[in-house]
Amino acid sequence: MTKTLSWxxxxxxxxxxxxxxxxxxxxxxxxxxxxxxxYLWEKKWYFRQHEFGVMSMVYGxxxxxxxxxxxxxxxxxxxxxxxxxxxxxxxxxAVKILIELLAGVPGVIYxxxxxxxxxxxxYDTFEAxxxxxxxxxxxxxxxxxxxxxxxxxxxxxxxxxxxxxAQRLAARGLGLTRAExxxxxxxxxAARGLGxxxLLALGRAMGETTAVFLVVGRQDNNLPDSWFSLRxxxxxxxxxxxxxxxxxxxxxxxxxxxxxxxxxLGLILLVMTGAATLVGTFFTRKPHA
Amino acid sequence: MDKRPNILQTSQLSVxxxxxTLVRDVTVGITENQVFGLIxxxxxxxxxxxxxxxxxTDLVPGLKVTGDVQLHGRSIFAPGxxxxxxxxxxxxxxxxxxxxxxxIVDNVLFGARRLQSLSKSVQAELAESALQEAAxxxxxxxxxxxxxxxxxxxxxxxxCLARALAxxxxxxxxxxxxxxxxxxxxxxxxxxxxxxxxRHTIVLVTHNLRQARNVGDQLAFIGVRDGVGQLLCEGTxxxxxxxxxxxxxxxxxxxx
Ligand SMILES: Nc1ncnc2c1ncn2[C@@H]1O[C@H](COP(=O)(O)OP(=O)(O)OP(=O)(O)O)[C@@H](O)[C@H]1O
Ligand SMILES: [Mg+2]
Numbered sequence: 001m002t003k004t005l006s007w008x009x010x011x012x013x014x015x016x017x018x019x020x021x022x023x024x025x026x027x028x029x030x031x032x033x034x035x036x037x038x039y040l041w042e043k044k045w046y047f048r049q050h051e052f053g054v055m056s057m058v059y060g061x062x063x064x065x066x067x068x069x070x071x072x073x074x075x076x077x078x079x080x081x082x083x084x085x086x087x088x089x090x091x092x093x094a095v096k097i098l099i100e101l102l103a104g105v106p107g108v109i110y111x112x113x114x115x116x117x118x119x120x121x122x123y124d125t126f127e128a129x130x131x132x133x134x135x136x137x138x139x140x141x142x143x144x145x146x147x148x149x150x151x152x153x154x155x156x157x158x159x160x161x162x163x164x165x166a167q168r169l170a171a172r173g174l175g176l177t178r179a180e181x182x183x184x185x186x187x188x189x190a191a192r193g194l195g196x197x198x199l200l201a202l203g204r205a206m207g208e209t210t211a212v213f214l215v216v217g218r219q220d221n222n223l224p225d226s227w228f229s230l231r232x233x234x235x236x237x238x239x240x241x242x243x244x245x246x247x248x249x250x251x252x253x254x255x256x257x258x259x260x261x262x263x264x265l266g267l268i269l270l271v272m273t274g275a276a277t278l279v280g281t282f283f284t285r286k287p288h289a
Numbered sequence: 290m291d292k293r294p295n296i297l298q299t300s301q302l303s304v305x306x307x308x309x310t311l312v313r314d315v316t317v318g319i320t321e322n323q324v325f326g327l328i329x330x331x332x333x334x335x336x337x338x339x340x341x342x343x344x345x346t347d348l349v350p351g352l353k354v355t356g357d358v359q360l361h362g363r364s365i366f367a368p369g370x371x372x373x374x375x376x377x378x379x380x381x382x383x384x385x386x387x388x389x390x391x392x393i394v395d396n397v398l399f400g401a402r403r404l405q406s407l408s409k410s411v412q413a414e415l416a417e418s419a420l421q422e423a424a425x426x427x428x429x430x431x432x433x434x435x436x437x438x439x440x441x442x443x444x445x446x447x448x449c450l451a452r453a454l455a456x457x458x459x460x461x462x463x464x465x466x467x468x469x470x471x472x473x474x475x476x477x478x479x480x481x482x483x484x485x486x487x488r489h490t491i492v493l494v495t496h497n498l499r500q501a502r503n504v505g506d507q508l509a510f511i512g513v514r515d516g517v518g519q520l521l522c523e524g525t526x527x528x529x530x531x532x533x534x535x536x537x538x539x540x541x542x543x544x545x
Contacts, residue, residue, distance in 0.1 A: 088350055170387035170449070172348055174400030175377030175456055184399075189390060 017274070024267040031260035039264060043223050047248065052261040054268060056223040060137060060239040061272070063227065064212060065205040067141025068148055073198055075145075076152025080197075083153070084160035085182050096154065103150035111214035114143040119215060122234075131234040135217035138233040143211055148201040155200060159193020159284075160186055192283050199280030203273045209241040216242050240269045294362075296321040296490050297342060297379075297460060301356035304337050304346060311337050312518035314356070317509050319460075324486050326505035326526065327494045330541055333511045334518030335494045339462050342492065343379035344372045360460075380453035382463040386445035388437040393429050396437045396448055401455040415455055423451035424481050443474025450481065460490045468496065479504050498545050502526055512537035 031039055035052050042053020083092050119134030122142070163186050171181040187194070217236020220243075224232035244265055252258040295318035302315040312334035319325045327335045340346045344365060346354050358365050365375055377400060388396055397416045401407070407415065416433070420426040425447040429440070437448055446466060453461060463482075467475040482491055482504045495501055501508055508530070509523040514537070521535050532538045 166383070166385065166387045167389065169345070169348065170383065170389070171399070172373075173343070173345060173376055173381035173383070174452065175373045175375075176400065177373050185389060 021267070021270065024263055024270060028260045028264035028267055030256045031258075031264050034257045034260070039261070040268075043221070045220055045261075047252070047255075047258050047261070050257060052257070052264075054240075054261075054265055056221050057238050057240045057243050057265065058268065059223050059227060060216070060237040061206055061241070061269070063137050063233060063237070064141040064144055064216065064239055065202055067138060067233065068144035068205045069198060069202060071142065071145035072149045072152050072201065076149050076197070076201075077156055077194060079149075079153045080156030080160055080194075081182060081187075084157045085178065085186065092157075096157065099150045099153050103154065107147065107208055107210040108214075110143060110147050111211035114139065114211060114215040118143055126230075126234050129231050129234050133217065133236065135215055135236050136234045137216060137237040138230075140212045140216040140237075140239070141233070143215055144205045144208055147208060147211060148205050151201045151204055152197050155197035156190075156194050159190040159197065162193065163189050196280045196283040199276045199283060203276035203280065206269065206276065207241065207273045209245050212239055213242040213245050218242050218246060240265050244269075294321065295319055296361060297492070298359045298362075299338075299342070299356065300359070302338065302341055302358060303355045304334070304341055305353050305355075306351050307353075310517050312511065315511070315520045316356075317520060317523055319490060319492060320507065321490050322486050322488075323506040324482060324491045324493055324504050326501045326508040327492065327511060328496070328498070328501055328508060328529075328541070329511035329518075329521075330513065330537075331496075332518075333513050335511050336464050337518070338511065339464055339492060339494055340381075342460070342462055343376045343381060345376070345381065347372055377456040378458055379460040379462060380456060380458035382446070382450055382453060382461060382466045384465045385469050386442060386449045388440070388445050388448055390436070390438060392434045393437045393440070393448065394433040397451050397455050399452055399455075401457075419451040419455040420448075422454050422485070423447045424477060425451055441474075443470050443477065446470060446474065446478065447481070450478075454485075454489075458489065460492065461485065463491060463493045465494055465496060467500065475500075498530065498542065502530070510535070510538050510541070512541070 031052055034050065035042065039052055040054060042051070043055045044051050044053050045056065083095050087095060118139055121134075122136060122139045123131060123134035126138070167185055167189070168181055171185045172178070176184065216239060218238055219236035220238050222235055222237045224235070226232065244262060249262050252262045297319040298317075300316050303313045304311045315338055317325075327339065329335050337346070340349075341354050342358055342365075346352050354366070360375070360379065364370070365372075389399060391399075394416050397419050398407075398412055401415055401419075402412070417426060417430075420429060425444060428444060429435075429448075437445065440448060446469070450461075450466075467478050470478065479500060482493065485491060486506075493501075493504065505526045507523065508526045510521045510529055510532075511518050512521045512535075513519070514521070521537055522529055522532050529538065530542050
């Protein structure tokens with residue numbers, strides 16, 4: 001009975017996902033016909049000229065997400081080690097509730113905070129690089145880091161807490177210090193869960209929309225020669241989500257190629273976030289369980 | 290009476306949690322190179338006393354230990370005592386074997402490695418001697434790199450013993466080390482305990498009176514009086530088990 005049910009729901013999940021992908025592929029057919037594979041590699045997006053290349057937005061999405069991960073993961077792992085291994089159980093529960101509250105704050109609120117606090121800070125701090133404004137990829141990345149931090153912390157904390165306390169006691173009984181126990185017993189065993197927290201946070205970061213929209217500057221066709229340069233990150237940019245949520249989407253609806261190009265962006269985002277989430281979920285499963 | 294010095298001496302050792310006292314005023318001396326048995330009904334506080342002997346009690350939030358424990362005449366609670374170094378010297382074997390998800394040899398060297406940086410050859414020697422001492426060497430010498438979790442439970446318990454032995458402890462605390470094992474593995478551990486006492490001192494919590502008789506030299510009975518665990522009598526194994534004047538002992542022994 002449970003087996004049939006679990007099969008049924010797995011099938012339902014796959015079918016739903018397949019249907020979703022199907023719709024997006026079908027709706028984006030015109031742009032694939034129009035651009036071919038160069039839709040993926042082309043750097044320019046000028047919809048009036050019917051030129052559609054997604055590269056600069058893929059760049060924007062990847063860069064803000066990477067900045068977010070680089071900032072959030074070390075802090076998040078550190079915080080998780082602290083909550084899981086150092087805090088007394090009851091304090092830990094309180095902290096977990098606080099973190100879950102933070103995770104539930106709507107993106108637009110973070111966006112407003114970003115405008116209020118972060119934009120000027122980035123502009124002033126990196127003045128030496130002469131940014132044109134405080135609306136930059138870096139600003140969006142930092143804001144995203146704050147937003148995905150709770151995800152990294154809770155998932156990592158769960159992963160660490162899942163290691164049986166008998167393992168801790170056995171290690172301490174051998175004379176290992178708490179720090180040694182954490183590094184040689186707990187973290188190695190929680191590694192998969194810690195990795196999964198990164199991938200699931202990455203999925204969130206790539207899909208986050210409103211907050212990024214408010215601080216990223218939304219400048220089309222910004223694609224530097226070198227993806228990894230601080231100067232380039234101090235320019236305004238465009239992510240897949242900030243593009244899709246802009247008014248261009250409404251304009252596009254009347255034009256099947258333009259609409260196809262917008263839906264195609266959605267498709268790419270879906271694949272990117274889906275892959276991160278899926279890999280992350282498989283990561284959490286034990287290899288032999 | 291034995292003239293050898295007490296390697297471990299507790300005086301008025303009490304352990305309490307905020308709501309109540311778990312064990313009170315335990316004063317016992319444990320002679321070097323002996324097997325000191327601890328028996329008593331479930332919940333009396335045997336494990337609690339045992340854990341106080343190497344300050345594992347520090348790791349339980351809310352647990353308060355008063356009184357004293359002396360190792361070689363020095364208080365283990367004295368300020369400046371390194372509790373981690375103490376736990377390497379006073380090792381512990383738990384009821385259930387806890388192996389780390391690593392190879393057999395890595396498990397053996399787990400505690401020893403941190404104590405000193407060892408060269409490869411010294412590591413190999415140490416692993417072999419610890420496994421020999423734990424009577425596991427012949428069974429695993431061809432698969433030292435195999436995962437420890439693949440061993441049988443009885444072998445895992447001996448692996449845990451080897452792991453503790455690799456840190457060169459003077460005292461080994463064993464908390465019902467055979468209660469999860471089959472009769473043959475139990476026999477193996479008991480034979481081991483008898484051999485180990487030539488070089489180590491062993492404190493053994495057990496519910497098994499046959500085991501206490503078989504391996505024990507001295508015995509202490511911890512029973513519950515007035516809702517608090519207390520040391521009710523101690524002495525040689527037979528003298529304790531034959532105490533008919535202590536009601537709790539009498540009841541415990543006859544009901545086994
Ligand atoms: N951290 C704790 N907080 C509250 N009570 C505790 C704690 N640890 C142990 N106890 C209580 O202390 C008493 C003694 O426990 P202990 O485990 O030492 O008994 P034991 O003699 O080893 O029993 P068993 O033979 O069942 O192992 C029990 O009543 C137990 O419930
Ligand atoms: Mg016990």
